[in-house]
Amino acid sequence: MIEHHNALEGKSHFKGVWVFLEGRKGALRDVSIQLIGEGRRIADRRGVTLTGVLPGYRVEALARHAIGYGLDRVIVVDHPLLEIYRSRPFTKVMATLIHRDKPEIVLYGASKNGRDLGGRLHAVLETGLAADCVKFDLDDEGNLDMIRPSFGGKSLAHILCKQHRPQMASARRNVFLAPSHDPARAGEIVHQTADLSEADLDAKLLEFKEFVREGGQRPDEAEVVVSGGYGLGDPKNFGMLQELADLLGGAVAASRKAVDSGWIPKEFQVGQTGMTVRPKVYFAIGISGAVQHLAGMQESGKIVAINIDPKAAIFEIADYGIVGDLFQIVPELIRQLKELKAPGLPTEILPAAV
Amino acid sequence: MPPGRPLRILVCIKQVPKAQDLQVDPKTQTLKRVGVPSEINPPDANALEFALRMKDRMPAEIVVLSMGPTSFDESLERAVAMGADRAVLLTDRILGGSDTVPTAHALSETIRKIGGYDLILCGEETTDASTGHVGPGIAGHLDIPQITYISDMEIVDGRVRARRTAEDGSEWWETAMPCLLTVNFGCNRPREPTLSGKIRVKRGGVIVHWSCADVGIDPNKVGLKNSPTIVAKVDTVHLPPRARKMFTGEPREAVAQLLHALVEDGVIRP
Numbered sequence: 001m002i003e004h005h006n007a008l009e010g011k012s013h014f015k016g017v018w019v020f021l022e023g024r025k026g027a028l029r030d031v032s033i034q035l036i037g038e039g040r041r042i043a044d045r046r047g048v049t050l051t052g053v054l055p056g057y058r059v060e061a062l063a064r065h066a067i068g069y070g071l072d073r074v075i076v077v078d079h080p081l082l083e084i085y086r087s088r089p090f091t092k093v094m095a096t097l098i099h100r101d102k103p104e105i106v107l108y109g110a111s112k113n114g115r116d117l118g119g120r121l122h123a124v125l126e127t128g129l130a131a132d133c134v135k136f137d138l139d140d141e142g143n144l145d146m147i148r149p150s151f152g153g154k155s156l157a158h159i160l161c162k163q164h165r166p167q168m169a170s171a172r173r174n175v176f177l178a179p180s181h182d183p184a185r186a187g188e189i190v191h192q193t194a195d196l197s198e199a200d201l202d203a204k205l206l207e208f209k210e211f212v213r214e215g216g217q218r219p220d221e222a223e224v225v226v227s228g229g230y231g232l233g234d235p236k237n238f239g240m241l242q243e244l245a246d247l248l249g250g251a252v253a254a255s256r257k258a259v260d261s262g263w264i265p266k267e268f269q270v271g272q273t274g275m276t277v278r279p280k281v282y283f284a285i286g287i288s289g290a291v292q293h294l295a296g297m298q299e300s301g302k303i304v305a306i307n308i309d310p311k312a313a314i315f316e317i318a319d320y321g322i323v324g325d326l327f328q329i330v331p332e333l334i335r336q337l338k339e340l341k342a343p344g345l346p347t348e349i350l351p352a353a354v
Numbered sequence: 355m356p357p358g359r360p361l362r363i364l365v366c367i368k369q370v371p372k373a374q375d376l377q378v379d380p381k382t383q384t385l386k387r388v389g390v391p392s393e394i395n396p397p398d399a400n401a402l403e404f405a406l407r408m409k410d411r412m413p414a415e416i417v418v419l420s421m422g423p424t425s426f427d428e429s430l431e432r433a434v435a436m437g438a439d440r441a442v443l444l445t446d447r448i449l450g451g452s453d454t455v456p457t458a459h460a461l462s463e464t465i466r467k468i469g470g471y472d473l474i475l476c477g478e479e480t481t482d483a484s485t486g487h488v489g490p491g492i493a494g495h496l497d498i499p500q501i502t503y504i505s506d507m508e509i510v511d512g513r514v515r516a517r518r519t520a521e522d523g524s525e526w527w528e529t530a531m532p533c534l535l536t537v538n539f540g541c542n543r544p545r546e547p548t549l550s551g552k553i554r555v556k557r558g559g560v561i562v563h564w565s566c567a568d569v570g571i572d573p574n575k576v577g578l579k580n581s582p583t584i585v586a587k588v589d590t591v592h593l594p595p596r597a598r599k600m601f602t603g604e605p606r607e608a609v610a611q612l613l614h615a616l617v618e619d620g621v622i623r624p
Contacts, residue, residue: 024522087490087500112520116502119490123458128582131485145586151482156589164582202499203529206515210523224622248622260540266505266519272484273397273539280621292481298593302621304612319597320615322608332605336613340624 014104014165017043021054021066022109028066031109035171036069037179038136039107045138051075055093057083067187069179074187079194081201085113089200091120097192098125103166105144110170118170128161130169154291211267217251219270224250225279227270228258231286231307231326235263240330241285247337253277255287271296286326289314360413363405363473364465367398367420369429370482394429397477399544401537405475406437406545415439417468421449421461427561434560435547442468446566451578458491463571465496474534478503493534500534501527505541
C-alpha cells in the first residue's frame with residue numbers, strides 16, 4: 001500500500017501527470033494519443049511534467065514516437081511478458097510504478113483494456129477512479145475535476161478525489177482532439193524493469209479473431225450512420241439498411257434492443273454500453289430512443305428519425321422526422337437516392353434546386 | 355473444477371431503475387424518474403443467465419450476491435425464482451454512499467465469507483453508474499484472475515476458456531479457477547422466473563441478510579466518508595435544440611422533402 005496515501009499531509013508528495021499509453025499492434029491506440037493532448041493541458045496548468053507510461057515488449061521506438069505528441073518523458077517497461085495486455089502483470093507494473101514515483105494524476109483511455117486495468121488497479125491502490133470522462137478541469141484547490149456523463153448523458157457529473165492520490169480517470173475515445181505530432185520534440189526515455197515471472201501470467205490468450213466489417217467502415221468513424229432498432233422486426237431487414245448506408249457512403253449500426261435480439265453483433269451497438277458516434281447524419285430507423293441509446297448518438301450533426309410511433313422519444317431530439325412504416329419509407333429513400341445519384345434521370349419530385 | 359462437488363458460482367448483481375422506462379421529459383430536458391420501477395441491472399441479468407446455462411449443463415450451485423438496501427430483495431427473489439440456489443444481501447446503513455472502492459472491498463470480503471467459490475460472474479457494468487470498475491476491483495482484492503467483457507465460456511480440463519470482446523476482435527482466454535468474469539450486456543436472453551422457483555421463494559429462507567459486522571467489514575473502509583471520490587455537482591446537459599421538423603404525407607413526398615433538407619444542409623451530396 002502507498003504510505004500516507006489517505007493522509008492530507010501526504011498529498012504533497014504526489015506530483016506530475018501520467019498517461020497510460022496503450023499499444024495495439026505496434027501503434028498507440030488513438031485514445032492514448034488524444035489523452036496526451038489533454039494531459040499536456042492539465043500538466044501545464046499544474047506546472048508539472050507530463051509522463052507517458054508504456055508497458056510492452058520492444059516498444060522503445062513507440063515510446064520515442066509518443067514523445068512527439070507532447071510528452072516530457074516516457075517510462076518504458078519492456079518485458080516479454082508484457083507483449084500483450086493482461087490484467088495481472090499490467091496491474092502489478094502500474095501499481096509498482098505509482099507506489100514508487102507517486103504521480104498526482106493518472107489518466108487511462110476508457111478502452112476495454114483501460115477499464116479492465118483501471119478497475120483492478122484502483123481497488124488495489126485504494127484510490128479514486130472516475131470512468132469514461134469527457135472533460136477535465138481543475139478546482140480552486142488544484143484537484144482534478146473529472147467530468148463524466150451520467151444517466152445516459154443527460155447530465156454531467158463532476159467527480160473529485162480530494163484526499164486520495166493519485167487521482168485517476170479513464171477518458172472516452174474521440175472526445176479530446178489528437179495533438180499534432182512533432183518528430184523533433186525532445187523528451188526523456190526512462191527504462192524501468194519489471195519484476196515479473198511466469199506466475200504473473202495467470203491468463204493465456206489462445207486465439208484472436210479480428211472483426212471484419214462489411215464495407216470496412218466503423219460506425220464511429222463514418223460520416224453517415226444508418227442505425228436500426230427493434231422496429232426492424234427481423235435480422236434480414238438490416239440488408240435494407242446496409243443498402244441505404246452504401247448509397248450514402250456510411251455504416252450500419254444498431255440499438256441495444258436489436259443487438260439483444262441477436263439480429264446483429266454487439267460491435268455494431270450504439271449507446272451507453274456500446275459505442276458513441278458523431279456522424280454528420282444519423283438515421284435512427286425503428287428506434288424508440290431510450291436515453292441509453294441517445295447517449296451514444298445525441299451529438300450527431302443531423303438526426304433523422306423514422307418511426308411508426310409518433311410519440312417515440314427519438315423524435316424529440318431529431319432534426320427531421322417521418323412518422324410511418326419504415327418498410328415503405330426506407331425502400332422509398334433508397335429509390336430516390338439512386339435517382340439522385342444517377343445524373344440524367346428525371347427527378348420530377350425533387351425541387352429544382354437539387 | 356474440483357472433483358466430487360458441484361461447481362460453485364457467485365453472481366454479483368445490483369438493482370437499478372428500469373432502463374427502458376427512463377425517458378427524457380421533453381419540456382424540462384431532465385430524466386423522468388418518478389415511479390420508475392426497478393430491475394436487475396441488465397448486464398447482471400446476462401451474467402446470471404450465463405450461470406444458469408452452466409447449471410443446465412453440469413452440477414452447479416449458484417449464489418447471488420448484492421449490496422444495498424433491503425428493497426434489493428425484490429431482485430434477489432427474482433434471481434432465485436429464475437433458478438439461483440440462494441442469495442446473500444449485504445445490507446447496512448454504513449455502506450450508504452460507497453463508491454466503487456468500498457463497494458469492491460465490501461463485496462470481496464463478503465465473497466471471502468461465503469467462500470469455496472470457483473467462478474464469480476458480474477455484469478460488464480451497471481446501467482445507472484456505468485463504471486465497470488467493481489468487477490475488476492473484486493478480482494484485484496481477491497487476487498484472482500479476471501477476464502472482462504465475455505460472451506461465451508466453457509470449462510475444459512478444469513480450466514476456464516472465455517471469449518472476450520475487444521474493440522477490434524474477439525479473444526479466447528484461458529485461466530484457472532477461481533476467477534472472475536464480467537459478462538457482456540445483451541450476450542444472452544435472461545430467462546423468466548419459473549413456477550417452481552417462485553414457490554421456493556415463497557417458502558422463504560432463500561435470502562440471507564448480512565450486516566458489515568456479520569461479515570467482519572471494517573466500518574472505516576466503507577460508506578460515503580471512506581469513498582475516495584465524491585460527486586461535487588451535477589450539471590444538466592443542454593444539448594443544442596433540434597429542429598424537430600416532421601415531414602408528412604405519402605412516403606414518396608415525405609422522403610423527397612427529407613432528402614431535399616439533407617442536401618440543403620450539405621450533409622449529403624446529390
